Amino acid sequence: MTSEGGKVFPEGPDSHAVVPLERVVISLGGSILVPGDGDGPYLTRLAALLSDLSSGRKIFAVTGGGRISRYYIETGRSLGARERRLDELGIEVTRMNARLLAIALGKLANPEPAKTYTEATRLARRHPIVVMGGTAPGWTTDRVAASLARVLHAERLVNATSVDGVYAEDPKENPFARRFQRLTHQELIDLMGEGHTRAAPAIVFDPVAARVIAQAKIPLLVVHGRDLDALRGAILGETFHGTTVTG
Ligand code: UTP
Numbered sequence: 394m395t396s397e398g399g400k401v402f403p404e405g406p407d408s409h410a411v412v413p414l415e416r417v418v419i420s421l422g423g424s425i426l427v428p429g430d431g432d433g434p435y436l437t438r439l440a441a442l443l444s445d446l447s448s449g450r451k452i453f454a455v456t457g458g459g460r461i462s463r464y465y466i467e468t469g470r471s472l473g474a475r476e477r478r479l480d481e482l483g484i485e486v487t488r489m490n491a492r493l494l495a496i497a498l499g500k501l502a503n504p505e506p507a508k509t510y511t512e513a514t515r516l517a518r519r520h521p522i523v524v525m526g527g528t529a530p531g532w533t534t535d536r537v538a539a540s541l542a543r544v545l546h547a548e549r550l551v552n553a554t555s556v557d558g559v560y561a562e563d564p565k566e567n568p569f570a571r572r573f574q575r576l577t578h579q580e581l582i583d584l585m586g587e588g589h590t591r592a593a594p595a596i597v598f599d600p601v602a603a604r605v606i607a608q609a610k611i612p613l614l615v616v617h618g619r620d621l622d623a624l625r626g627a628i629l630g631e632t633f634h635g636t637t638v639t640g
Contacts, residue, residue: 420538423459425618480530487526553618558636578607
């Protein structure tokens, strides 16, 4: 397996049987990976799905930190730690979650999470699925996933999160909030606002990450990560229950 100019070749660029594999990046929120609710069985089913889909594409899974990273960050903050050190705690947890997913995936994935995009690209030569956590303090794993998708010239980025799409208002607060089936990149940017404030109602995707994929013209598919039928459809780029964001 080799990689050249953003394309991944199953048998090297000179092979006669060259079929460039598509690349799909998935931002797997910690909130759906390890919420403390049947996580083991869910990870088993998720791994089976990713394994099934990895025969026709390269899958890059970027894992979030969820409640466990929040616990460490809040506890560290109560001890007076600076933001950078708190972010470092968060990054460690995202990498721990990547390791957990790698355990569920067995031989299909790299056991040691990629720390850079170059490393992720290199690992894709040997593994059908590449797992990765956070990279730099001050970032989110959505932003890492968006930047990785840009570097790889990925066909699509899937945001597997704890809501089933992008809503006009917080659906947890207003059960009648409208879910968007389709949005343009600009509409997503306008909805997500400027900052990364968790208090904002409709933030399901990091606003900086939204700008990265808008610039790179990469479609974003927002899906509930625990709905594996929807996740399958989104990874395949087929019809799915969620929100599609395109240029
Ligand atoms: P997440 O990306 O998981 O943040 O990173 P999140 O917003 O809590 O997302 P969910 O809930 O998993 O969907 C957890 C924390 O780790 C640090 C940040 O402090 C972030 O809040 N982090 C993560 C970084 O500093 N850099 C990274 O590249 C990734």
